[in-house]
Amino acid sequence: TGSGVAPQRLVLNKLRKIYASRGRESFEAVKSIDLEIAPGELIALLGPSGCGKTTTLRMIAGLETVTSGEILIGERSVGDLPPGKRNVGVGFESYALYPPLTVRENLAYGLRARKVADADARVDEIAKRLDMTELLDQRPAGLSSGQKQRVALARALIRKPPVLLLDEPLGHLDASARQRVRRELKLLQREFGYTTIVVTHDQLEALSLADRMAVMDAGVIQQFGTPDEVFDDPANRFVAEFVGEPAINMFAGEVVRADGGLAVRVGDGVLETAAVDARLGDTVMVGLRPQDTQVLGDDATGGLGGAVINFEDLLEFGQASVRVRGVEQPLLVQTPPEVDWRPGDTVRFGARPDRVHLFDSRSGERIR
């Protein structure tokens, strides 16, 4: 059904939203966001509940007023345009399908209004791609939430808008449908060149879909980068702890050497790091991903030593919780397949210096 639209960049300049007081204090849900999304790029917007993700999408779509700042699509400032004039496709949680119409009619509706000639062919194609042909003659009331979600996604995609905003588009699908629809969504997005923001709680979804990820907390973009950058080079403690499954180990350490890369002492162990910007004697927070740990031999001098509390053999790797002296909570260590630890074993592990992240114990900012 033809190629895509001309991809357009999407730029947010100091975008801000204060919800006016309802008898009480007003609330700043989005605090001066800057974001530049390249034409045809897909970004995932990730963050805890209430951090301002939906508010941001709604402002871009024109469904929520902007307190200040600017939204550009291509070179055009769209902040004053009504939703229908922005050329933005939305697939939001609230499905808003017209109950009296069949799914086919729901999908074709917007196209007919725009006098798209091949509306029926487009409906058939998108339905096939999203594996929902059998839904076309049904009415919304009879659909499951996962089916409704696929229809809502199809409706957003079918107009081939230059900018596409999706809020948890796959949240109601079961695991296998989710994987299939996710793959198809990515293919369609590449093919048609929609510049896309996907809000998601699902990190795997973000990793598999996104060219870049924007991690948001408390109305602020904490980091914007490729999944690898965000995972391996977190900007601050929040990002380090929010991204990654299982979660990063985070514990206090003391800087004991500060010539070249810093070394930190944790209990009676020492970790070498690539960071330089702290002083001897400083207490810092150390972030170490379970996947980045390296098992050391008994005779090793560096690294951390501890006692195994629990060990799980997950076939491709093992996962141990290890009690380390000087650390309150057990640390999670990922081990290679040949390692077989038992509870009570005394073990040692370390990590490559560039995989040991340090954070300021007050501000949470990354120490470089």
Ligand code: ATP
């Ligand atoms: P979730 O992942 O739970 O959907 P979110 O990141 O999308 O969360 P938003 O829905 O954007 O977050 O909400 C951000 C903050 O703004 C929340 O604290 C919310 O309570 C508040 N908020 C949202 N809408 C309004 C409103 N109409 N009036 C006042 N406060 C609001």
